[in-house]
Amino acid sequence: MGDPATDMTREVARTVVRTSVATFYNNLVTRPTGQAVRSAIEAQLRSGRGRCVSVLDFSQVGVLDFSCADEVIAKLLMKYLRADRPSDAFFVVQDASEHHRDSIDTVLRRHKLLLVAVESGRPALWGPAPSRLRAAWDRLDRMGRVDASQFASAHGVNEATAGSWLRRLADFRVALPEGHGSFSSLPAALARRPAEPLQPPAGPYRAAAEQTAPYGSDTAGLDGQPPAGARGVL
Amino acid sequence: MTVVLPVPETLDARGFEALVASWSAAEGGRALFDARHVRWVSPYGIVGLLAAGAAWQERFGERPLLEPPESKEVASYLSRIHFFEHAHELFGFEGHLRRRSAAESDALLEITPIRSHQDVHDVVDRVRDRAAAILGRRLGYPPPAVLHFSVILSEVCQNIVEHAGTDGWVSAQTYNWKQRLGRQVVVIAVMDVGMGFRGSLAREHAQRYGDRWSDETALEAAFLHGVSRYRDPGRGQGLQGIRKQVTRWNGLFTIRSGTARIAEVPDWIERDPINSGLPDFPGAQIQVVLPQVVPPGGGE
Numbered sequence: 388m389g390d391p392a393t394d395m396t397r398e399v400a401r402t403v404v405r406t407s408v409a410t411f412y413n414n415l416v417t418r419p420t421g422q423a424v425r426s427a428i429e430a431q432l433r434s435g436r437g438r439c440v441s442v443l444d445f446s447q448v449g450v451l452d453f454s455c456a457d458e459v460i461a462k463l464l465m466k467y468l469r470a471d472r473p474s475d476a477f478f479v480v481q482d483a484s485e486h487h488r489d490s491i492d493t494v495l496r497r498h499k500l501l502l503v504a505v506e507s508g509r510p511a512l513w514g515p516a517p518s519r520l521r522a523a524w525d526r527l528d529r530m531g532r533v534d535a536s537q538f539a540s541a542h543g544v545n546e547a548t549a550g551s552w553l554r555r556l557a558d559f560r561v562a563l564p565e566g567h568g569s570f571s572s573l574p575a576a577l578a579r580r581p582a583e584p585l586q587p588p589a590g591p592y593r594a595a596a597e598q599t600a601p602y603g604s605d606t607a608g609l610d611g612q613p614p615a616g617a618r619g620v621l
Numbered sequence: 622m623t624v625v626l627p628v629p630e631t632l633d634a635r636g637f638e639a640l641v642a643s644w645s646a647a648e649g650g651r652a653l654f655d656a657r658h659v660r661w662v663s664p665y666g667i668v669g670l671l672a673a674g675a676a677w678q679e680r681f682g683e684r685p686l687l688e689p690p691e692s693k694e695v696a697s698y699l700s701r702i703h704f705f706e707h708a709h710e711l712f713g714f715e716g717h718l719r720r721r722s723a724a725e726s727d728a729l730l731e732i733t734p735i736r737s738h739q740d741v742h743d744v745v746d747r748v749r750d751r752a753a754a755i756l757g758r759r760l761g762y763p764p765p766a767v768l769h770f771s772v773i774l775s776e777v778c779q780n781i782v783e784h785a786g787t788d789g790w791v792s793a794q795t796y797n798w799k800q801r802l803g804r805q806v807v808v809i810a811v812m813d814v815g816m817g818f819r820g821s822l823a824r825e826h827a828q829r830y831g832d833r834w835s836d837e838t839a840l841e842a843a844f845l846h847g848v849s850r851y852r853d854p855g856r857g858q859g860l861q862g863i864r865k866q867v868t869r870w871n872g873l874f875t876i877r878s879g880t881a882r883i884a885e886v887p888d889w890i891e892r893d894p895i896n897s898g899l900p901d902f903p904g905a906q907i908q909v910v911l912p913q914v915v916p917p918g919g920g921e
Contacts, residue, residue: 414745416775417738418783450745450771453862454779457855486768493862497847497855 403440403577404431404476408459409447416450421458428463429473438475440563440577446482456490457497464500468560477560479573480504480513488513501559503573510574512561523552524572527562531575534568623686624649626673628656632666634875634908637673638899644673645900652677652685654712659690664792665810665908667704668732671790674711676814676903687712701726702792707734729755729807730774730793741778744791745771755795760805761914762870769866770807770911776859777811777907784850785815785904802889804913814904818843818878821850836879837897844876844883863909873910877902887912 406428412420432441443460445451460480467476483491483504495502495514502513512524526542527533533541539549553570556562563571626643629636640654654674670687677685687708690696699705703726708714730748735741752770756762762770774793781789795807819827819839826848827834842848844864849856860876864885867874873892874885881897889912 412742412746414742414749414771414775416745416771417741417779419738420742449749450768450775452772452775452779453858454776457858461855484765484768486765486772489769490772490862493858493865494855497858 403442404435405442405444406431407444407447413447414450415448415455415459416452418454418458421455424459425463432474432476435474440477440479440573442479442481442577444481445484445487448487451487451490453490453493457494460491460502461494461498461500464502465498477563477573478502479577501561503561505574510572520552520555524556524561527553527556527570528572528574532565532569532571623651623653625653625655628654628659628670630658631661632659632670633663634665636666637669640669640673641902642900644677645902649681651683654685654687657688657691659695660692662695662699664794664808667699668790668792668810668812669906671707671711671732672812672814672904672906674708678711679814679903684713687714689714702728703731707732707790728792728794730791732790732792734788734790735778735781736788738782741775741782744778745775748774748793755807759795759913760807760911761916773863773866773909774809776863777809777909779859780905780907781811781813784821785813787813787815789813802912804915806913807911809909811907812904817904822848825850825852835897836881837895840876840878840881840883841895867909867911870911872912875908877906878904
């Protein structure tokens with residue numbers, strides 16, 4: 388039996404990109420600021436190759452208004468939900484406060500988006516998920532990595548239904564399709580391979596990538612077709 | 622001929638309406654805003670006086686005169702909140718007047734012009750420590766309230782930059798609202814004399830409303846339905862978010878634009894949620910009133 392982490396990383400994601408979402412402004416207010424933050428995050432993602440998990444660290448952020456949350460979070464998620472997304476990135480919010488959550492949740496609801504957050508080490512699904520989909524995400528989060536058959540047994544549904552829920556979660560990019568019909572929760576994927584520090588890029592934007600880690604082989608495969616842009620699925 | 626516009630003794634939201642009625646009825650000429658008898662001002666009223674001066678100049682192309690309040694206490698307060706500094710850009714004065722007081726202001730936010738997104742950043746940065754002290758110690762709000770308050774401030778100020786098509790002002794102050802509430806309140810006033818909600822939304826939405834398109838329907842569309850002038854579906858969340866937060870805090874949130882006013886009305890004040898047929902005044906005038914928290918049992 389191989390190392391589960393190695394097995395997972397071979398097929399899942401090659402990099403974890405950690406971004407401190409604090410700029411020269413501690414307070415993330417106004418749309419232009421949000422656009423600048425989003426551009427910097429996208430620039431980091433462009434510099435990587437293949438699939439990655441982008442961890443957006445809010446620990447240094449003071450105020451986050453709705454306009455900025457819309458520009459940073461909603462527009463980022465929507466862009467990477469599209470079939471023509473620039474790269475295969477998944478997003479996780481980390482260390483967001485209750486206040487940040489209010490602003491982020493408002494924009495998620497507006498656009499019917501879902502987002503994985505890690506609050507005090509505990510994963511949570513943010514956004515307007517229907518109760519059954521949320522229950523499916525909770526189950527996947529507890530199990531870490533599953534295929535449809537395992538999920539069906541644990542959840543008390545048939546395999547086709549289990550597969551459909553897992554694919555829906557992946558369509559929203561709150562679950563990682565790993566290949567061979569397996570899916571992994573984003574926190575589980577992160578837990579298996581901590582990021583290693585690299586040099587942050589130069590530039591006026593302080594919120595640069597803090598860490599980027601090599602993450603698995605270059606021959607990573609995807610499970611089936613790319614998500615077909617999940618907007619409007621809810 | 623000089624047109625005298627009397628500034629009401631109590632220059633609050635009601636006083637501003639009285640001033641707007643005179644402003645709206647005027648037919649031009651040299652204007653004198655007579656504020657000699659002003660005894661009390663609220664942030665909304667005093668920012669409104671600046672707006673009225675700016676709107677006069679915009680409407681008639683002539684710089685109005687201002688007779689400042691005779692009350693030393695009021696004049697001193699106006700100096701401390703930088704009123705005269707901005708008034709000098711809009712009004713003519715007879716005689717010398719000290720623009721800014723050397724005394725420290727105790728205002729939550731002195732009158733501050735909003736011209737750009739950077740101004741919004743500056744306001745949010747500047748207000749944080751004072752807001753923490755005032756909201757926490759004086760009004761009994763929990764510590765995270767200062768962040769929510771800053772979001773309200775940011776979003777109402779951005780309304781000017783994004784929609785007015787001109788500059789505006791913001792001010793915030795806390796005071797004891799004895800008559801109406803018997804409690805302390807914090808009041809935010811944000812005003813501009815730009816295109817107003819009807820003007821801002823017209824290009825994208827007027828056709829859909831047909832003959833019903835008015836200041837009232839424009840305000841309803843933005844305030845109740847989150848409609849924006851931009852096609853970007855992410856726009857229009859600011860006012861919705863403010864409504865939600867102000868409601869959580871049992872506060873009052875009003876927007877006046879053109880001939881209409883719409884409000885999120887708390888239980889402690891009697892007011893129609895929407896008014897139309899008001900004297901016409903350009904731009905948007907926003908007021909947020911957040912009351913002191915009453916602990917369980919009703920004690921203060």
